[in-house]
Amino acid sequence: MPERIKKDLIIIGGGPAGLAAAVAAKKAGCRDLLLIERDKMLGGILNQCIHDGFGLHRFGEALSGPEYAQRYIDMIHELEIPVALNTIVLSMNDHRRVLVSTMGSLQEIEAGAIILAMGCRERARGALSIPGNRPSGVYTAGAAQNFVNMENIMPGKRVVILGSGDIGLIMARRMTLEGAKVEAVFELLPYSSGLPRNIQQCLVDYEIPLHLSTTIIDIHGMDRLEGVTVAQVDEKRTPIAGTERFVPCDTLLLSVGLIPENELAREAGIELHPVTGGAVVDDSCMTSVRGIFSCGNALHVHDLVDWVSEEAERAGVNAAEFIRAGQDEAARRTVEITPGCGVRYTLPQKAVPGHDTPLAFRVTEPSRNGVVQVLDSSGGVIAEETHARLHPAEMVWMALKGEQLAGLERLEVRVRP
Amino acid sequence: MKNEFLCVVCPNGCLIDAEFTEGKPPKLIAFEGHKCQRGEVWIRQEIENPMRTFSSNVLVENGNCITASVRTTKPVPLARVMDIMDEIRKLYPKAPLHVGDVLLNNPAGTDTSIIVTREVEQTR
Numbered sequence: 001m002p003e004r005i006k007k008d009l010i011i012i013g014g015g016p017a018g019l020a021a022a023v024a025a026k027k028a029g030c031r032d033l034l035l036i037e038r039d040k041m042l043g044g045i046l047n048q049c050i051h052d053g054f055g056l057h058r059f060g061e062a063l064s065g066p067e068y069a070q071r072y073i074d075m076i077h078e079l080e081i082p083v084a085l086n087t088i089v090l091s092m093n094d095h096r097r098v099l100v101s102t103m104g105s106l107q108e109i110e111a112g113a114i115i116l117a118m119g120c121r122e123r124a125r126g127a128l129s130i131p132g133n134r135p136s137g138v139y140t141a142g143a144a145q146n147f148v149n150m151e152n153i154m155p156g157k158r159v160v161i162l163g164s165g166d167i168g169l170i171m172a173r174r175m176t177l178e179g180a181k182v183e184a185v186f187e188l189l190p191y192s193s194g195l196p197r198n199i200q201q202c203l204v205d206y207e208i209p210l211h212l213s214t215t216i217i218d219i220h221g222m223d224r225l226e227g228v229t230v231a232q233v234d235e236k237r238t239p240i241a242g243t244e245r246f247v248p249c250d251t252l253l254l255s256v257g258l259i260p261e262n263e264l265a266r267e268a269g270i271e272l273h274p275v276t277g278g279a280v281v282d283d284s285c286m287t288s289v290r291g292i293f294s295c296g297n298a299l300h301v302h303d304l305v306d307w308v309s310e311e312a313e314r315a316g317v318n319a320a321e322f323i324r325a326g327q328d329e330a331a332r333r334t335v336e337i338t339p340g341c342g343v344r345y346t347l348p349q350k351a352v353p354g355h356d357t358p359l360a361f362r363v364t365e366p367s368r369n370g371v372v373q374v375l376d377s378s379g380g381v382i383a384e385e386t387h388a389r390l391h392p393a394e395m396v397w398m399a400l401k402g403e404q405l406a407g408l409e410r411l412e413v414r415v416r417p
Numbered sequence: 418m419k420n421e422f423l424c425v426v427c428p429n430g431c432l433i434d435a436e437f438t439e440g441k442p443p444k445l446i447a448f449e450g451h452k453c454q455r456g457e458v459w460i461r462q463e464i465e466n467p468m469r470t471f472s473s474n475v476l477v478e479n480g481n482c483i484t485a486s487v488r489t490t491k492p493v494p495l496a497r498v499m500d501i502m503d504e505i506r507k508l509y510p511k512a513p514l515h516v517g518d519v520l521l522n523n524p525a526g527t528d529t530s531i532i533v534t535r536e537v538e539q540t541r
Binding site for chain 1: 422423425429430431432467469470471472473474476482483484486487488495498499502516534535536
């Protein structure tokens with residue numbers, strides 16, 4: 001039988017979201033909390049993101065991932081927040097009970113509140129259905145990043161990258177600096193899904209070609225990868241006959257999207273969103289199960305870690321408040337927020353009238369001088385902003401005032417057609 | 418030659434159309450699309466002598482991790498990045514290492530330092 005204990009708050013995941021949530025909850029008065037991390041150290045994926053550019057909003061300087069994490073790890077130590085390393089949550093139910101394993105010992109924890117901060121994982125080859133052989137040499141970009149930056153292992157010498165997500169772009173530069181030849185980056189869509197500065201500084205700087213509307217249709221090699229066949233695609237993303245060509249390589253990196261990690265949430269019956277892959281939450285980051293909150297990349301995939309920290313702090317403060325006072329009665333009546341034309345998803349998906357709500361969303365297509373609008377259910381414009389640049393790779397933020405939501409049942413966020 | 422550049426100085430992200438001579442280094446001839454003075458300074462720099470920060474890692478002796486991540490403290494000319502990498506590759510510092518420890522000053526004659534960006538403890 002596992003040992004049974006009680007905690008006011010447990011935070012699952014010691015990456016950027018979990019760290020910021022724990023710090024904020026402790027500062028908001030929560031004393032009996034535990035931060036659970038399955039790795040041997042805190043920091044999560046930031047530990048392998050050694051490139052700089054983190055923290056420009058938070059700290060006003062361009063830090064590397066490990067440095068950004070260290071700022072929060074120092075706060076965790078200063079605030080004497082208990083941390084369980086090498087510890088994994090095996091299961092969770094909707095009564096906020098979790099089963100936890102640490103190096104062979106089991107514990108059942110009954111928590112007053114739970115913050116889910118498990119982050120996300122990469123889409124792998126299996127999700128893409130690329131035909132062909134299964135030789136060694138095919139990795140996700142994040143796995144290669146771990147080998148190179150943490151384990152000092154080079155996955156190969158002649159590299160092709162599928163997908164122009166930021167991790168793939170960052171790895172194109174990193175592999176080049178370490179002496180590999182990156183042949184090209186192929187992107188299925190007609191535009192890159194990475195940040196423009198990464199296109200410039202990771203590809204253009206090193207004369208690595210980016211081929212848009214192009215994908216891999218075959219993988220060759222028996223034991224080791226020998227090359228890939230690529231083809232251009234039409235507007236329906238179907239390969240165009242006659243455009244096939246063979247690209248020799250010994251390594252293929254996949255940078256084709258991230259999926260919020262929500263096995264535990266699913267098990268507890270938490271409502272998940274079909275587009276984000278994360279939980280459906282209100283403006284306090286609370287999920288459909290009372291007392292369970294979600295933040296960071298487990299909630300939706302963010303563009304910048306600074307926004308992860310900000311969102312996680314909100315989850316931390318609200319979890320502390322939930323433990324102190326229970327759920328706010330007003331929170332039972334919410335305004336639905338739905339994506340309209342040109343918007344892929346919004347966060348949160350509902351808000352409590354009267355609460356100031358930081359609204360985050362992603363657009364479906366790149367545009368310039370686009371006007372984003374928040375409409376009420378009769379089509380009246382409640383808020384409107386013009387953006388010089390809108391891009392699917394970048395989250396858009398709008399601050400909604402509590403009084404703007406008063407008396408409403410539904411809101412729609414859209415890009416003005 | 419003509420090309421489009423996305424200014425990265427501020428979140429406005431002005432798209433600047435620039436015309437420049439071919440050659441090493443290229444020379445800026447004309448440009449438009451920037452909204453401010455900073456964009457003007459940036460586009461000239463970006464074309465004639467682009468400056469970059471970058472990161473890498475070094476092997477560590479006696480540490481609880483086998484590598485420590487490092488980065489430049491100031492941007493360096495893009496053309497010198499590979500020379501600096503050659504110097505970084507020769508480093509083999511001893512643990513313990515702390516965030517901010519300076520491993521190299523003025524590598525390849527550039528005005529930057531290479532600092533450690535990860536805490537590495539000593540193993541017994």
